Amino acid sequence: MSSHKFCARFVTSVLFFCSIVATTVKAQSFGFGCLGFVGGYGGFSYQEYKPTGLNDYINVFNGIRSDSLVSPMENFGKAQGYRVGLNFFRAKVESFVLTTKGYYQSVSEEHEALEKHASGTRSTTMKLEMRNWGIGVDLGISITNWISWKVVDGALNFNNITLTNTENLTGAETIVKKYKTKSTNLGYSIGTGFILEVIDEYLSIEGVAAYTRLSIDNLQMDDGTLLTQNETTTEPMTNFINAGGFNAVIQLNVGFPL
Numbered sequence: 001m002s003s004h005k006f007c008a009r010f011v012t013s014v015l016f017f018c019s020i021v022a023t024t025v026k027a028q029s030f031g032f033g034c035l036g037f038v039g040g041y042g043g044f045s046y047q048e049y050k051p052t053g054l055n056d057y058i059n060v061f062n063g064i065r066s067d068s069l070v071s072p073m074e075n076f077g078k079a080q081g082y083r084v085g086l087n088f089f090r091a092k093v094e095s096f097v098l099t100t101k102g103y104y105q106s107v108s109e110e111h112e113a114l115e116k117h118a119s120g121t122r123s124t125t126m127k128l129e130m131r132n133w134g135i136g137v138d139l140g141i142s143i144t145n146w147i148s149w150k151v152v153d154g155a156l157n158f159n160n161i162t163l164t165n166t167e168n169l170t171g172a173e174t175i176v177k178k179y180k181t182k183s184t185n186l187g188y189s190i191g192t193g194f195i196l197e198v199i200d201e202y203l204s205i206e207g208v209a210a211y212t213r214l215s216i217d218n219l220q221m222d223d224g225t226l227l228t229q230n231e232t233t234t235e236p237m238t239n240f241i242n243a244g245g246f247n248a249v250i251q252l253n254v255g256f257p258l
Contacts, residue, residue: 041206042084043251047107047130049214051076053229053239054128054163058111060230061124065115073113076128081107083249085134090255097140097148097195101155106131120170127166130214132159132187140195150193153208159185161216161241163227179219179227187214189247204253214244 055075062072085103110127136155140148160181167175191210198204218237219227226236 038089039087039253039255040085041087041103041251041253042082043206043249045081045083045105045107046246046248047079047081047212048245048247049077049079049130049212049241050243050245051128051240052242053237054241057227057230057237058126060232061113064231065113068115068117069113070116071112071114073124073126074111076109076111076126077245079107079109079128079130081105083251087253087255092142095142097138097142097150099138099140101137102133102135103155104131104133105157122167122169125164125166125168127164129162129164130159131162132157134158134189136189138193145200146197148195148197150191150195150206150208153189153191153193153210155189157187157189157212157214159187159214159216161185161219163219177221179221181216182218182220185214185216187212187244189213189244191247193249195253201257202255204255206249206251206253208247208249210247210249212244212247214241216241 055077058073058075062069065072083103083105085101088100088102090097090099106129108127108129110125112123112125115122115124134155134157136153138150138153140150142148162181163179165177165179189210189212191208193206193208193210196205218240227240229235229237
């Protein structure tokens with residue numbers, strides 16, 4: 001079974017289980033809200049990934065300019081930013097905590113190379129931005145009245161990637177090239193974490209550590225021009241990002257009873 005099919009079946013199964021619990025468990029099991037809690041959240045997100053194709057491009061970039069580089073371009077692989085979203089449904093069922101959620105995440109990474117020439121200075125900046133919408137579920141267990149362990153946290157992610165290349169040369173016009181994914185890319189994340197209650201049910205701090213699957217073959221400009229393997233060839237890149245990696249999120253949740 002492919003990883004995409006496994007993840008889809010997993011999320012569907014947990015959603016089904018959540019709906020059964022929501023309709024069968026007595027109201028008093030949910031505390032103040034007879035149907036559970038809904039709320040929003042926001043926080044910091046850190047994402048590791050493996051951009052093999054992009055880093056190969058950068059290695060050739062640095063090699064071509066080795067005689068003039070004052071500061072070489074660093075490799076990519078660690079992005080950070082923010083995540084905001086909604087907990088559509090969160091409820092305690094005896095010692096279990098069930099949540100269905102949706103979110104928007106934006107993380108980025110930027111590096112710059114600096115060259116010195118007789119005619120002036122050239123700076124080249126590359127900025128990679130990863131934006132995604134996600135929908136997911138998690139199942140946790142209450143350890144104490146204040147701490148819950150998120151045993152499984154799973155989500156489907158709909159990713160869009162942008163790479164912006166900006167060149168500035170002394171006395172010349174700035175050149176900006178922007179490459180994007182051809183279409184929305186599907187990925188997923190599986191992880192675990194904790195929930196620390198600050199004000200029971202209404203305010204909590206949540207942390208998640210997960211593995212994120214991500215794979216992007218190529219990017220293109222608005223006119224259809226494909227990103228090449230490097231500056232010395234016209235062959236299109238086929239492994240821009242070949243794997244995802246570790247993802248960590250720390251967020252603040254605010255809940256309201258239904």
